Amino acid sequence: MGAKTYQELVFWQLSNELRQKIIAFTSREPAKSHRRFSDHIREAVSAACSNAAEGFGRRSHAEFAQYIAIARSSVMETQDKLLEALQSRFISQAEFDDMSRLADRAIGAGTKFLAYLEAGSQYPRKRGR
Secondary structure, eight states: OOOSSSSOOOOHHHHHHHHHHHHHHHHHGGGOOHHHHHHHHHHHHHHHHHHHHHHHTBHHHHHHHHHHHHHHHHHHHHHHHHHHHHTSSSOOOHHHHHHHHHHHHHHHHHHHHHHHHHHTOOOOOOOOO
C-alpha cells in the first residue's frame, strides 16, 4: 500500500531533515549575515520538499515523476550550496559531511522513487479519498 500523505515519502522526510539543518545553520553567524546566500540555499532545499508535496497531489505517476525529478535536482542544487557554505566557512567540515551524506541519501531515495513512478507511469494513481 502506498503513502497516504506526502510526509510519508522517504524522499520528503530526508529532504525535510536536510531543510531543518540548513535553517539552523543559516540562522546563526556567519551565514546569517550573508542573506543572499542563506535565502538561496533555503529556497533550494525548500523547493525539494515543496515539489515532492505538489507532485503527490498529481493524478498520474507520470506527472508525479516530473515533480520528483525537479525535487531531486533541487537537492543537488542544495549540495552545491553546501560546498559553497564550506568554502565560505559558514559551516565546519563535520557539518558539511553530515548534510552532504543526508543529501546523498535523499537523492538516492528520489532516484529509486522516480524509477518506481516511471515504471508505473502508464497507470493512473488510485486515490483513497
